[in-house]
Structure formats: structure tokens, C-alpha cells
Amino acid sequence: MSARLVRAGLGALFLAVASTPGSVHADAVDDAFLAGNSEAKAANWPAAARHYEEARALLGQPSSLLSYDLGTAYANAGELGRATFHLRQALDFRGNPTTEIAEAARSNLAVVRRRAELAAATTNAIIDAPETWWDLVVETLRGPGVAWLSMLSGFAALAVFVRGRLGASARTAGLRRALVWTTGSLWLVLATLHILSLRADRTTPPAVVLSNRAEAREGPGNHRAVEFAIQGGSEVRIVDRTPGWALVRMTGGIEGWVPDAEVAEFEGPSARKP
Incomplete structure (x- = not known):
């Protein structure tokens, strides 16, 4: 490399x-x-x-x-x-x-x-599942391009609606209604998916296991039993936190507590950096 x-x-x-x-x-x-x-x-x-x-x-x-x-x-x-x-x-x-x-x-x-x-x-450590096409879709939905497309669709729907109310030709009424429904639906769907993807990042932020091998315990604290080991580089979701510890969720819903210093959130307003 x-x-x-x-x-x-x-x-x-x-x-x-x-x-x-x-x-x-x-x-x-x-x-x-x-x-x-x-x-x-x-x-x-x-x-x-x-x-x-x-x-x-x-x-x-x-x-x-x-x-x-x-x-x-x-x-x-x-x-x-x-x-x-x-x-x-x-x-x-x-x-x-x-x-x-x-x-x-x-x-x-x-x-x-x-x-x-x-x-x-x-x-014998657990590693996250390989990235799929759905992961790429979710990544796209949280990007600014989707937000802009949603906003433009909303403006287009509003413009067509206002144009119709200002006395456009009756012959084009059906076309205008179709355009309003199409652009309005596109705005609603894209805005909803974008908001849901951002909400998921706030409630269970994505993170990466930094250490080459992290021991996931049944509860916060070194005195708690080790349930499984996580391979370094695995992508997880942070479900909860207590001082010094983070509860992480892996693919399939398996959860365990790891030292907070062994995971890092991706950049964002509330991200914790390594």
C-alpha cells in the first residue's frame, strides 16, 4: 500500500x-x-x-x-x-x-x-458485515445532494401550483396536477428519508473500533464478563454511553460494552474524535 x-x-x-x-x-x-x-x-x-x-x-x-x-x-x-x-x-x-x-x-x-x-x-473476533448496496443508498440519503434535490422538488411543486392558481389555461390543468403530484411526492419522500437517516446518525451514531481487538463486555467496567471480541476496523453503532464506556451494536443486533477510547465517531457536530 x-x-x-x-x-x-x-x-x-x-x-x-x-x-x-x-x-x-x-x-x-x-x-x-x-x-x-x-x-x-x-x-x-x-x-x-x-x-x-x-x-x-x-x-x-x-x-x-x-x-x-x-x-x-x-x-x-x-x-x-x-x-x-x-x-x-x-x-x-x-x-x-x-x-x-x-x-x-x-x-x-x-x-x-x-x-x-x-x-x-x-x-475468532467478530467483524461487521461487508458493505452492501443498501449501505451505499443510506450513505447517499444523508448527503447534501438529497437535501438540495428535495428542496428543489418542493419549490417546483409550489411554482406549478401557484401558476395554476393565477389563471393558467384550462387545457393544461391535467398536466399541472400531474406535475404537482409528482414533484410534491418526490419532495415528501426525499425529505422524509433524508431526515430519518440524519436522525439515525444522531440517536445511534456510526463509529469505528480503533484498537486492533476490542473486548466487548456484558456491562460497563473491567470487572464485567467478556462476551465477545470485536475486530479492529469494524463499523458499529453507539447505542449508549456511561463515563469511560460505550455500548456498541454490530450487524445483526449483537451488543456489548467497550472502553470509550477504543471507538471513534465519524466527523459531525457531536462526534468524539480519536
């Missing part, structure tokens, strides 16, 4: 830090990023990841380039959970991924996934 975008996408991060206040702060982000690049070229992946983490903390905003570099560094260092988290973050629209970054992130995610599946089979 290569870090082929470390140099090719350097300008993208410069554009991002240009919007950060203060030249000293921007220089610090650049310095940390360049230090990570140097370590990556030398194949010193743990050190590269540390520098990229520093740049990420200083930047304070999503960057698909930086997430890609972090995920690639962690993948080469053998930390499959953190690699999965950051490579998934590289695909988030809020980080402005280019086509090149998105393709490279998906390619590296596939490699990391195969490694995680092999590790799970070797250690």
Missing part, C-alpha cells in the same frame, strides 16, 4: 490552511504536514502518523487529503482500526475529496478490509 497522494495533493492542504486565522498557525500546520510527508517517504509510518495527527489537530477542520494520509500511514503501521476510520473520513464530502483522493481511499480501504477479515478469522 503506497502513500502516493502525499506529494500530489500537497496544494490541497495549503488551500485549506489558507483559511485558518493567523500565519503562525498556518505555518505550524504546514510544518507538521511536511514532517509527516518526510517520515512517509522514509517508510517510518508510526512517526508519519504522529505528525499527521498533529497537523489534523492544528487544522481543526475536515481535510480529505490529511485523512487519506493518516489512514495510509496507520494501514502501513498495522493499525487497521485507525486506518479504517481515517480512510472513511477521507470520503466525507465535508473534507472536499478530489476524485483521485476518493479512488485511492477506496482502494486502500479494500486492502485494509481484507487484512481485518483475515485477522478476525485468525483470532
